[in-house]
Amino acid sequence: MKALWKIVKVFFPVIMICYCVFPVKGMCGQEPPESVVLSYLHKLYKPVHFDHQVHTEMYDCCSCHHHTTGDGTAKAGCKKCHSDSAALENVSCSSCHQFKKTVEITQSVPVADPLYHIDKPDLKGALHLQCLGCHQTEDGPTGCQECHEFTPAGRTRFALKNEELQRRD
Amino acid sequence: MRTLTSDIVSLPVAGSQKKDGTLWTLKQRLFLGLTTRQYGQQLCRNPVNWVLALLFAVGFPLLFQRYMYGLGAVTHGSNDYPWGLFLGFGLFGMVPLSASGCLLGTTVSLFGREDFHPIERLALLNGLLGYFFAVIYLEVDLGMPWRLAYPMFVSFGPAAVLFLVAWHVATYLSVQLAEVLPAVFEWIDRPGWKMYIKRITLGLTIAGIILSTLHQGALGALFCYAPSKIHPLWISTEFQWIHFLVSAIFGGLAMVIVSSTLINRYMYWRCGEAFRKSLDNLTLGLAKGASYSMITYLAIKLVAVAHDNEWEYLLTGWGFYYCLEIGLGVVLPMFLFAKGVRDGKTGPVRIAAFITVVGIIWNRLNTSLVCFNYQLYQDIPHWKEIWLTVALYGLYFSVYRFVVYRLPIVFDWDESPSVAK
Amino acid sequence: MFTKTSRRTVLKSGLTGALATLFMRAKSAESHSIKKYPDSSGVLVDLTRCVGCRSCEAACNAEQNLPEPELPFTDKSVFDEGEHGQKRRTDETRYTVVNRYEPEGLDHPLFRKVQCNHCQEPACLSSCFVNAYTKTPEGAVIYDPDICVGCRTCMIACPFYIPTFKYSSAFHPRILKCIFCYDTRLKYGREPACVEACPQDALLFGSRDTLIKIGRRRIEEKGDRYVDHIYGEYEAGGTSWLYLSSVPFEEVGFNTDISDEPILDSVKNFLGIVPMVLTIWPALFTGFHLLATRKEKGVEDQNIHVPEDK
Numbered sequence A: 001m002k003a004l005w006k007i008v009k010v011f012f013p014v015i016m017i018c019y020c021v022f023p024v025k026g027m028c029g030q031e032p033p034e035s036v037v038l039s040y041l042h043k044l045y046k047p048v049h050f051d052h053q054v055h056t057e058m059y060d061c062c063s064c065h066h067h068t069t070g071d072g073t074a075k076a077g078c079k080k081c082h083s084d085s086a087a088l089e090n091v092s093c094s095s096c097h098q099f100k101k102t103v104e105i106t107q108s109v110p111v112a113d114p115l116y117h118i119d120k121p122d123l124k125g126a127l128h129l130q131c132l133g134c135h136q137t138e139d140g141p142t143g144c145q146e147c148h149e150f151t152p153a154g155r156t157r158f159a160l161k162n163e164e165l166q167r168r169d
Numbered sequence B: 001m002r003t004l005t006s007d008i009v010s011l012p013v014a015g016s017q018k019k020d021g022t023l024w025t026l027k028q029r030l031f032l033g034l035t036t037r038q039y040g041q042q043l044c045r046n047p048v049n050w051v052l053a054l055l056f057a058v059g060f061p062l063l064f065q066r067y068m069y070g071l072g073a074v075t076h077g078s079n080d081y082p083w084g085l086f087l088g089f090g091l092f093g094m095v096p097l098s099a100s101g102c103l104l105g106t107t108v109s110l111f112g113r114e115d116f117h118p119i120e121r122l123a124l125l126n127g128l129l130g131y132f133f134a135v136i137y138l139e140v141d142l143g144m145p146w147r148l149a150y151p152m153f154v155s156f157g158p159a160a161v162l163f164l165v166a167w168h169v170a171t172y173l174s175v176q177l178a179e180v181l182p183a184v185f186e187w188i189d190r191p192g193w194k195m196y197i198k199r200i201t202l203g204l205t206i207a208g209i210i211l212s213t214l215h216q217g218a219l220g221a222l223f224c225y226a227p228s229k230i231h232p233l234w235i236s237t238e239f240q241w242i243h244f245l246v247s248a249i250f251g252g253l254a255m256v257i258v259s260s261t262l263i264n265r266y267m268y269w270r271c272g273e274a275f276r277k278s279l280d281n282l283t284l285g286l287a288k289g290a291s292y293s294m295i296t297y298l299a300i301k302l303v304a305v306a307h308d309n310e311w312e313y314l315l316t317g318w319g320f321y322y323c324l325e326i327g328l329g330v331v332l333p334m335f336l337f338a339k340g341v342r343d344g345k346t347g348p349v350r351i352a353a354f355i356t357v358v359g360i361i362w363n364r365l366n367t368s369l370v371c372f373n374y375q376l377y378q379d380i381p382h383w384k385e386i387w388l389t390v391a392l393y394g395l396y397f398s399v400y401r402f403v404v405y406r407l408p409i410v411f412d413w414d415e416s417p418s419v420a421k
Numbered sequence C: 001m002f003t004k005t006s007r008r009t010v011l012k013s014g015l016t017g018a019l020a021t022l023f024m025r026a027k028s029a030e031s032h033s034i035k036k037y038p039d040s041s042g043v044l045v046d047l048t049r050c051v052g053c054r055s056c057e058a059a060c061n062a063e064q065n066l067p068e069p070e071l072p073f074t075d076k077s078v079f080d081e082g083e084h085g086q087k088r089r090t091d092e093t094r095y096t097v098v099n100r101y102e103p104e105g106l107d108h109p110l111f112r113k114v115q116c117n118h119c120q121e122p123a124c125l126s127s128c129f130v131n132a133y134t135k136t137p138e139g140a141v142i143y144d145p146d147i148c149v150g151c152r153t154c155m156i157a158c159p160f161y162i163p164t165f166k167y168s169s170a171f172h173p174r175i176l177k178c179i180f181c182y183d184t185r186l187k188y189g190r191e192p193a194c195v196e197a198c199p200q201d202a203l204l205f206g207s208r209d210t211l212i213k214i215g216r217r218r219i220e221e222k223g224d225r226y227v228d229h230i231y232g233e234y235e236a237g238g239t240s241w242l243y244l245s246s247v248p249f250e251e252v253g254f255n256t257d258i259s260d261e262p263i264l265d266s267v268k269n270f271l272g273i274v275p276m277v278l279t280i281w282p283a284l285f286t287g288f289h290l291l292a293t294r295k296e297k298g299v300e301d302q303n304i305h306v307p308e309d310k
Helices: A002-020 A052-058 A076-082 A103-108 A123-138 A152-157 B002-007 B026-030 B036-045 B047-069 B085-091 B100-110 B114-141 B161-187 B191-199 B201-225 B240-266 B273-307 B311-315 B317-343 B346-370 B383-406 C007-030 C055-063 C123-127 C153-157 C193-197 C208-221 C264-300
Strands: A035-038 A048-051 C041-046 C097-101 C110-114 C133-135 C141-143 C203-207 C241-244
Touching (some): B047 B383, B085 B114, B100 B114, B100 B201, B100 B240, B100 C264, B114 B161, B114 B240, B114 B273, B114 B383, B161 B191, B161 B201, B161 C264, B191 B201, B201 B240, B201 C153, B201 C264, B240 B273, B240 C264, B273 B317, B311 B317, B317 B346, C041 C208, C055 C097, C123 C133, C123 C153, C203 C208
Parallel strands (some): C041 C241
Antiparallel strands (some): C041 C203, C097 C110, C133 C141
């Protein structure tokens, strides 16, 4: 039983990473998900439940997604090539942004034209830059623990004693 | 001591034999020919000893604390100011003031100026003790003092300036020890051994010049490692080593004047005929040398400011402080030296020598502490660090006095005919 | 690996060398700095991305087994100025710190991470007289506590105020500084712990050359967002850690007075005179001695002879 639990504990987050990070099909094919569970930082933080629905009601797809949804893109740099690109099959963030990377990995990703699509953030970076960047300008929550609740390991990592649990930035 | 020597005619111990022809025993030589009781009495009568006792009473426990609980226990343990007073004063201040050994050695042995002979041994001793205590200060400051010999035997970093300093100070210490040994040989009734040293005197002297040039310069060059941390007026990557070398010349000369003045005044009983008679003339001679090297120093200082185009800094607060240091520490004593030499008066020369010594230390402290991190903040050393520094200087003073009391430094040893073959 | 060295090859290489020096003198004088670490890794720090979460500090603390801090890593009060009105710096309990700056004309603070920059030509290394520092081919500047004497010249020499000394220890003091996670990660080609922990991709690990290209690309693409300079590309001879900022670097605590020449260059003047003094002084001063003592001797004896010591 314990072993089984261990397997679940280890594999659950991995499966989550594979399937839960924005598993959105192209706009034409499928409806966007209502909610997305982000749990790849499971060691230090409890999973984050991202309310995709609320965000789709407030913003256009292209405010977060690149041109991949078929809606075109808001970014001037991308527009040069992708102003009328068709929607992709898979528009989830993780389909392009690797979970972990070094520059060398980015370099090894084959791209048609090496002038562009280099310096691509990894998944963690992409999500934080996107979410936090927007939250800062749109007055969303920006404190780390407003989205990420510590696991016990996270508390240890950040040298939080129990009585300091309530103290949030 | 003075009072005792006038009471007992056979004192002080100035030769191998007593008046009655028997040899002084080692114990008598150590106790200056006094009984233990008399010796203790004369120790207690001297107020200087009480000051020293107070210094040591606090200083030695501090030293213990430093070795048991780490440097952080007696200093601020600052990462911004890794070098404090121990090095700023003890190493960078003591070493230039100890250039005297090399300078007088050169004057007498190399240039054949035998007229400076009466003061040569004092200069050599001043050099030896200065370097020795610079190493003591270093041993207090080093994180792992037990690894002092590592740069010589275990791991080499020959491209580092400090590597040079380590090797040269170590070698030079042995050179100086050899140069002072004849006094020891006389004292232990082995005047014959002096021959071994005499034979290599010229070699020792030239080795001394080379080593002194390089390590006095190297101490300056050490600061070139921090060109962005020290105020530009106190650092010149081109000329720093020349600044340190040239200032060591008048520093060393001034220190001999100070030391000989004190000895002549407070240990007159110990001074030999030759020393007493020639001291005034020699003092003027040293002053002449000092004033020449001072004007050289000023010229190179000016060249450094011009070379790095730092004129505008002179108008700032730091510039004022710089002018103050140069004005009080160098220009003022330089004029006093010159005036003394011209008028043939030793009074101004002796005052100038005191000022010069303070000026040298002031300059080294400015370079290593005050103007270091001028863009950050000024760090006032912990009181324990100051106390320990002064206490170690007290130890230096005591050893210096101990040796001058006994060894034939400022007097000529009266060798007994039976010993001196 | 070994090539056969015959007299001919020696002669040949000697000749080519001589010819090369004849014809290429101007060129070699120009290319003053030889690039010694072509495979050096580095980290590109983008100040515009850092949000001051201190995850890197926490990760470093865990990776290097450093003592637990007084305040948790979530505490933002550490950004206020501390002793002597200074920002936090590295010390024996932390190899990296993040500091907050509020540059004028910017509506949000900027954060700067401080740690060893892993210079191409490290000042700590060149100032160490027992060779306790090593620059590894991977780019890390590492330290050997077993031969260190504790003179702390490296702390004097480091223009970035990085090495710190364990003043609290009497028997096992040592220098403590960021080692690029060399032992545990970099050696195996992995990024340092702080980079792995950064949520914002403000830290980017890769080969130094690539990072410079990427840095340039970011400046080029978002010119309004960055000042046109990569700090560390040339400073102090170049560093493995490189920085991008949206405001002039001096406004976020960088020392912009540090020259592009490595620190070693500023002591070269002195090191250059050492062989000169060692070789010229003995002859020069023996000559002086002969000249100075010649007169007295000469009177007695017309021959100029080396005076023996009496």
